[in-house]
Amino acid sequence: xxxxxxxxxxxxxxxxxxxxxxxxxxxxxxxxxxxxxxxxxxxxxxxxxxxxxxxxxxxxxxxxxxxxxxxxxxxxxxxxxxxxxxxxxxxxxxxxxxxxxxxxxxxxxxxxxxxxxxxxxxxxxxxxxxxxxxxxxxxxxxxxxxxxxxxxxxxxxxxxxxxxxxx
Numbered sequence: 001x002x003x004x005x006x007x008x009x010x011x012x013x014x015x016x017x018x019x020x021x022x023x024x025x026x027x028x029x030x031x032x033x034x035x036x037x038x039x040x041x042x043x044x045x046x047x048x049x050x051x052x053x054x055x056x057x058x059x060x061x062x063x064x065x066x067x068x069x070x071x072x073x074x075x076x077x078x079x080x081x082x083x084x085x086x087x088x089x090x091x092x093x094x095x096x097x098x099x100x101x102x103x104x105x106x107x108x109x110x111x112x113x114x115x116x117x118x119x120x121x122x123x124x125x126x127x128x129x130x131x132x133x134x135x136x137x138x139x140x141x142x143x144x145x146x147x148x149x150x151x152x153x154x155x156x157x158x159x160x161x162x163x164x165x166x167x
Contacts, residue, residue, distance in 0.1 A: 028067045034148045039068035042141040044076025049133035051089050051125065055080070088132075093121055096128030 028036055043066065047058045055077045063070065080088055090107060097104045102124060105117060 029063070029070045032069065034145065036067065036069040037072055038141050038145045038148070039066055040070065040072035041076050041144055042137045043068055044073035045079055045140050046133045046137040047073075048077045048079035049088065049092070049136060050129055051080075051085075051092070089125065089129075092128035092132055093125045094128065095131055096124030096126065099127055099131070100124055 043059055043062050047055045047062075050058070052058070056074055059070070059073045059077055062068075062073075086109065093107070094104060100123070105120060107113070
């Protein structure tokens, strides 16, 4: 079913095709196949969990090293948005503190508190960040990959039964 949605094309030349040709963009950076999509999710979710400014630039820096769907990676980076960031980063800090066995400081959402406690929370925060970034992005990669393969097999079985009924 997923393949049918992405494979449909108009007979006329689409705006996307003219955009790709005009700016000489490699097709695989915009393709919606299984590998490009899952890799885009992997890269986007990984950088989405990292507390840093300009996460999208980090995705752009990965382009020469991996072939992935760039729009999907950009969208996945927005997993951490201004609404979800405090919850994600607090969860990462708690996890990092638990792994290190250090005491969790009571957190206040003020700039003064962050300036005074940055040296205390930096290592636990980034340790927890690595755990979640690697864990969640890898889990998403394998889950979406498996679901995609499973849906294609299911579609082939359905098509085979449909063809057998016609005969």
